[in-house]
Amino acid sequence: xxFLEGKKFIxxxxxxxxxxxxxxxxxxxxxxxxxxxxxxKSQLTNLIEEHVADIHIDCTGLEYIDSTGLGALVGxxxxxxxxxxxxxxxxxxxxxxxxxxxxxxxxxxxxxxxxKDE
Amino acid sequence: xxxxxCIKLSFxxxxxxxxxxxxxxxxxxxxxxxxxxxxEDIKTAVQEACIYIIKRSANVPxxxxxxxxxxxxxxxxxxxVAEDNLGNLVNELQEGFNDEMSxxxxxxxxxxxxxxxxxxxxxxxxxxxxxxxxxxxx
Numbered sequence: 001x002x003f004l005e006g007k008k009f010i011x012x013x014x015x016x017x018x019x020x021x022x023x024x025x026x027x028x029x030x031x032x033x034x035x036x037x038x039x040x041k042s043q044l045t046n047l048i049e050e051h052v053a054d055i056h057i058d059c060t061g062l063e064y065i066d067s068t069g070l071g072a073l074v075g076x077x078x079x080x081x082x083x084x085x086x087x088x089x090x091x092x093x094x095x096x097x098x099x100x101x102x103x104x105x106x107x108x109x110x111x112x113x114x115x116k117d118e
Numbered sequence: 119x120x121x122x123x124c125i126k127l128s129f130x131x132x133x134x135x136x137x138x139x140x141x142x143x144x145x146x147x148x149x150x151x152x153x154x155x156x157x158e159d160i161k162t163a164v165q166e167a168c169i170y171i172i173k174r175s176a177n178v179p180x181x182x183x184x185x186x187x188x189x190x191x192x193x194x195x196x197x198x199v200a201e202d203n204l205g206n207l208v209n210e211l212q213e214g215f216n217d218e219m220s221x222x223x224x225x226x227x228x229x230x231x232x233x234x235x236x237x238x239x240x241x242x243x244x245x246x247x248x249x250x251x252x253x254x255x256x
Contacts, residue, residue, distance in 0.1 A: 034172070035133050035137070066166065067217075099223060102222060102226040103219055
């Protein structure tokens with residue numbers, strides 16, 4: 001893990017987290033895969049300990065996610081819901097949205113319309 | 119796919135090399151002139167197959183798994199073989215063994231898919247993907 005311009009990087013993934021007083025805004029850039037999914041889950045699970053709030057994840061820069069990354073997101077969602085809050089995903093690329101649909105996770109997550117590639 | 123060329127690679131059972139397998143298959147699929155969506159499907163299927171293999175082989179010390187890519191005319195055959203020490207695959211699959219999400223993704227992304235145990239200590243994942251135009255003409 002390393003830091004650059006205030007963003008926290010884990011292998012092949014940059015996570016920018018800000019709390020705006022109402023909810024967490026998380027921007028992802030890179031890939032979530034078997035190498036970094038556990039660290040990704042840990043970082044986002046810890047947010048709720050800091051401020052109990054909804055988590056909005058901007059996936060504009062998310063290029064790839066595998067089943068371990070999807071599993072990490074499900075873990076984050078469960079933890080957030082256990083505090084009565086939600087996880088929202090936005091700007092999900094078509095190749096990633098396809099994986100949510102295949103695994104039926106599109107029915108579990110709130111995925112906001114708006115694909116910057118369309 | 120008789121007399122087809124085979125590209126065989128061996129990777130350590132280590133998650134750090136899964137992305138290398140994914141990038142390699144992307145390059146080979148591009149040579150077979152799959153379109154971008156099909157290449158994305160193949161990359162993801164290989165990634166998920168590697169994850170499945172790594173989880174099953176995690177307790178085999180210093181083992182490698184082999185991937186054999188056989189590109190054909192408008193199709194590609196992929197076989198992954200690894201050491202396996204988790205016992206009887208058939209029973210585990212029937213009992214709803216883990217990694218359901220990986221298997222669900224692979225099934226949806228390739229045209230043919232099978233997991234077999236060629237011997238007691240081996241596991242094999244076989245995947246086959248055809249060009250969309252071939253599928254529609256069948």
